[in-house]
Amino acid sequence: MSGPLLTTKFFIPQPKAETLVRPRVSDLLDQGTQAKLTLVSAQAGFGKTTALATWVHQRSEPGLVAWLSLDAADTHPGTFWTYVVTALSAANPELSTNVLPLLESSTSPTQAALTELLNGLAELEHPVVLVLDDYHLVDSSDIAEGVAFLLAHLPPHVHLVIGTRIDPSLPLSRLRVRGELVEIRAADLRFTDVEAASYLHHAGVHLDPAEAAILERRTEGWAAALQLAVLSLQNRADVSDFLADFAGDDRFIVDYLVEEVLSRQPQEVREFLLRTSILERLSGPLCDAVTDSTGGADTLERLERENLFVVPLDARRQWYRYHHLFADVLRAHASADPTGPRLATLHERASAWYHADGQPVAAVGHALAAGDHFRAAALMETAIPDLLRDRQEATIVGWVDAVPRDVVRARPVLAIGFVAGLMSVSHVSSIPQRLDELEAVLAGLDPASPADAGLVVEDPDALRQVPGKVQLYRAAYALLTEDLEGTQRHVAQATSTAAADDHPTRAGAWGLSGLAHWRAGNIEETHHCYSRCVEELLKAGHLSDVLGCTTTLADIRIAQGRLSDAERALHGGLALTSSAVPAPRGTADMHTGLAQVALERGLFDAAEEHVRHAQQLGEAAGMPQHAAQVRVTMALVRAARGDVDEALSLLEEAERVYVPDFKPDVHPVHATRARLLIAQRRLEEARAWADDHRLQPSDTLTYVREYEHITLAMLLLAGNRSPTATGLAQTRSFLTRLHDAIQAGGRFGALLEVTMLQACAALAGGDHHDAADHLRLALRLSAPERFVRPFTDHAADLPRLVALLTPEEQRTPWVRTLCAACSSGRSATAPTQTKASRQSLVDPLSERELEVLRLLATDLSGPELARHLVVSLNTVRTHTRNVYSKLGVNGRRAAVTRARELDLLSRHED
Structure with missing residues (x-):
């Protein structure tokens, strides 16, 4: 949700002077801050909001209270979490910068966004209380899942307070058992x-x-x-x-x-109360419009002074609301009042005011409440393009069933907007029928005179785009249902139907075609389609989408073994962002991609530097999958340095924050984790992974599962490293099948990896001639683009393999470069250990802990430490806790003092 927010929802109600101070209730709320969650649950009218607001204003503890007054418009998870993050941004402004784009980049809030939120909260050094008032209005399984995740990982200095009429769908029993819940109920709130x-x-x-x-x-x-x-x-x-x-x-x-x-009350006040009771929020101009009179602002101030259940929503007294219970009864009286205007008339006036004020969602809501479906449809049609751009698809979906189907049929632009919203949130069951109806309406239509066919159109230019969009969404539906031929057929129709200047539709069609080719393993065709997609996106001015496609283009070139082309594409993407402030979404992905190229070439320092750049930009500067991908890249850097435990921890985080999308997951995180387990000889865990994912050497080979099958081959080879091993022949046969399939697909990056596995398998079987031939092929494949990683992954075998070559071959510069890389670089199979002779500690610090300790003596903050070390903030905290424990201290300053006493801050040990 990137549209405007109602800032009044963050206003903490100011208790009136005559509000009774109830120390008994405030004491209960104070006790709650020692737990994770305080639940204030009671039916309407028990004073929940007043009790909470009074307590907040009386709090003597330092720290911030973030308040959010919820309403029924916040039921979409994206909207809900946008408001939560914005409320908490008063404690840490970087939360908005880092988290909100993650929420806007997908159709539902993800653990990636919540993880970034929790990390930001964990950096704070003061207490924070988040109050969610009227939570019952938004309680749903989608929101409850995110709130439960938040509660499970809340830092100890952050406390959640929920005010609600009904108990929320949260694991309350578990929280009770753990002593993490304080409950304040009707019996506690009743006046003694x-x-x-x-x-x-x-x-x-x-x-x-x-x-x-x-x-x-x-x-x-x-x-x-x-x-x-x-x-x-x-x-x-x-x-x-x-x-x-x-x-x-x-x-x-x-x-x-x-x-x-x-x-x-005087007659004019009574009429004002009844007529304005239809409004969720009240302002002077809005009330004047609804009552068809003047003086609304003065009346609201008078009602507040007289305690007539009017709650101010901002410090300037411009916006108010009625107490919910009072408003409910007022509405009941208004609907039964024969002397007043019809409620529909009041809603029509409110709709007109909101429309003129540039608030289309509220305008639509009141038009629907008035029963004016024609006006509501017109307002929806003009609002949908902006809502789609701002990723508010859930609002569109909420409208789908509110308008009669015959009204929608008469509005093809509205109908295709509804399809776009449904497709974006994966509500696809009705899409084929809706597209069939649309095509029937469009058949034989003259776009210049839609009214002749009984159609209503607000924007004629938008109507001309509908036929192309119909084919675009048919292609998307076909892709979702794995109908790759159907995808390509509808893509062709979309590109031939869409106008030359309809760049978004044409870009979408090329992107879908590329995805279909990608799933089939035709990566050169994928590259062609994505290149055409980028051309259209550049013409449309969609820079972030250009960067997202550039990531895919680079991935394809890496798979083809063309590292230089991948590098050029990524640098080209960065060049497009050079003058943009702030950095567009996707910028961080360029650095992550460059780090991956550097890793393939064994340039660990360069890879770390690019990861640092990505971290400095923040996850908000990345596409939806960046949160997972940057952690995978960090893990590979750490594994290359020998820090396997950190690498595995980072991969666990990456799996947790992974966001699936249309793109095939050709490098699943779980397979990368299995590779590290294999390198560490943790073969039972790796075999459990293979069993869980039902991987067998007899599987049909597909591009989508190629990375997993290569990992399986690594596992089989690791368990069959002797000539007498019964499974070695099967492993070599499996590798031959992989080699042939990969070579046929032109994926020479993966071919190099498999060729080295074949060389090692032949060596293990004593087939030295075959081993040497495979090594020679690997050398030919790797030299032009300077691939190093496939060799350092087999550093233990490389000297024996090189010995099988002729003396002339052994002396070539490239062979000597690879041998030097394998002998000097650290590997995941042999993590380094720190000398402990000088530490005088019962439990000596590891090399990594010593590095953390030295950095603790600097002025770097926690996030800066993480960026410097190329690890996650959670990993830094784990190392810091270990350092404190081993030194017998409980703080950073004490750790540095103790380190100086033990002479541990030197960068070199004897």
């Missing part, structure tokens, strides 16, 4: 006899003890009933008669008391 008497006294209502007892007993300490009773009792002579009639359950009490309050 003493509190009720004090409230009545401060409100100027003087009852004798018997009358006070009647009121306290009838209201049962219910805050809303007490407040309404006070309004009714003020300046009343017949107190006894009023109390005698005052009975019934909660709802009847409210109905009765609101009627009493309304009957005591």
Whole structure:
């Protein structure tokens, strides 16, 4: 959600001067900050919001309170988390910069965004309280899943408070058992006899003890009933008669008391209350428009002064809302009032005001409430392009069932907008039928005169784009259903139908064609299609999408063994961003791609530098999959340096934040993790991986699973390293099948990897002639582009393999370069150990911990330490805790002091 936010939702309600201070309730809320979650759960009218607001304003503890007043418009996870992140950005402004683009880049909030949010919160050095008021209005499985994840990983100094009418769909039982939940319920919020008497006294209502007892007993300490009773009792002579009639359950009490309050208001105030009750939020100009009068701002200020259940939503008193319970009853009275204007008329006025004010979503909502589907459809049609651009597809989907199908059929531009929204959130079951209906409407249509066919169009240019978009979404649906031939057929129709200047549609068609070729393993065709897609995207000015496609183009060139072409493509992408501030989404992916190229060439320092650049830009400067990919790249850097434990930890994070999309996952994170396990001889764990993913040497070979099958070959070879091993022949046969399939597909990067495995397998089987031939082929494949990694991955075998070559071959510069790289570089199979002779510690610090300790003596912050070390912030924290534990200290300053005492800050050890 990148559209405008209602800033009034972040306003902490200001308690009125006459609000009764209830230390008992505030003490309960104070106790809650020692747990992860405070749940304030009670039905309407029990004073949840007032209690929370009073507590917030009375808090003496340092730190920030982020407040968010939720409403029914926040039910989409993307909208909900956008508001949450924005509220918390007061504590750390970088949260908006780093997290919001991650939310906007997918159709639902992802663990990638929540992980980045948690990392940002963990960096804070002061307490933070997040209050979510009226949570019941947004409670759903999608939102609850994210909130549960947030709760499970909250840093200890961050506390969540939820105010709700019903218990949320969260693991409350688990939180109770762990002592991580404090519950405040209706029984806790009810006014005690003493509190009720004090409230009545401060409100100027003087009852004798018997009358006070009647009121306290009838209201049962219910805050809303007490407040309404006070309004009714003020300046009343017949107190006894009023109390005698005052009975019934909660709802009847409210109905009765609101009627009493309304009957005591001047006619103009009563009419104002009833007519404006249709509004979720109130401002002077909006109320004037709805009531068809003037003086709305003055009336709102008067209502607030008179405590008529009006809640200010900003410090300037420009926006208000009614107390929810009061508004409910007002609406019921308004709908039954025969003397007032029709509710539809009031909603029509509100819709017109919101439309003129540039708030299309609210304008549509009131048009629908008015029952004016034609106006609502017109407003939707003009709003959808901006909503799609701002990734608010869920809003569009919420409209789909609100407009009768016959109205949609008469509006082809609206109909294709609905299809776009449904496709974006993967609600695809109805898409074929909708596209069939659209094509039937468009058949024989003259775009110059749609009205002749009974059609309604707000923008004629948009109508001309509909036929191409129909074919585009047919292609997308075919791809989703694995109909690759159908995808290409509809792509061809889309490109031939779309106008020459309809660059987004043409770009989408080329991209879908590329994806279909990619799934089939035709990567040169994929490269061609994505190149055409980039051309159209550049004409459309969609820079971030250009960078996303550039990442794919580079990946393809790496797969083809063309590292220089990949490097040029990535540098070209960076050149497009050189003058853009802030860095467009996708910029960080360019650096991650360059780091991958450097890793293939064994240039570890260059790879680390590019990863640092990517980290400095932040995950917000990356496409949806960047969060996972940058962690994979960091892991490969750490593994190349010998830090396998860190690498595995990073890969676990990468799996957690991975965001699937249309692109085939040709390098799954779990397979990369299996490769590190194999290198560490943790073969049982690697075999469990192969079993979990149902990998067998007899599998049909496909490009999509090629990386996994090569990993399986590594595992089989690792378990069959002797000539007598029964599985070695099977392994070599499997490698031959892989070699032939990969060579036929022109994927020479993978071919080099398999050729080296064949050389090692032949060596293990004593077939020295075959081993030498495979090595020679690997050398020929690697030399032009300077591939080093496939050789350093087999550093232990390379000297024996090279010995099989002729003396002349052994002396070639490239062979000597590879041998030097294998002898000097660290490998995942032989992690380095730190000398401990000088440490004088029972449990010596590892080399990595010593490096962290030296950096702790600098002024670098936690995130800066992570960037310098090319690890995640969580990994830095783990190392820091280990350093503190081994040194016997509990803080950074103490660790540095102790390190100086032990002379551990020198960069070199004897």
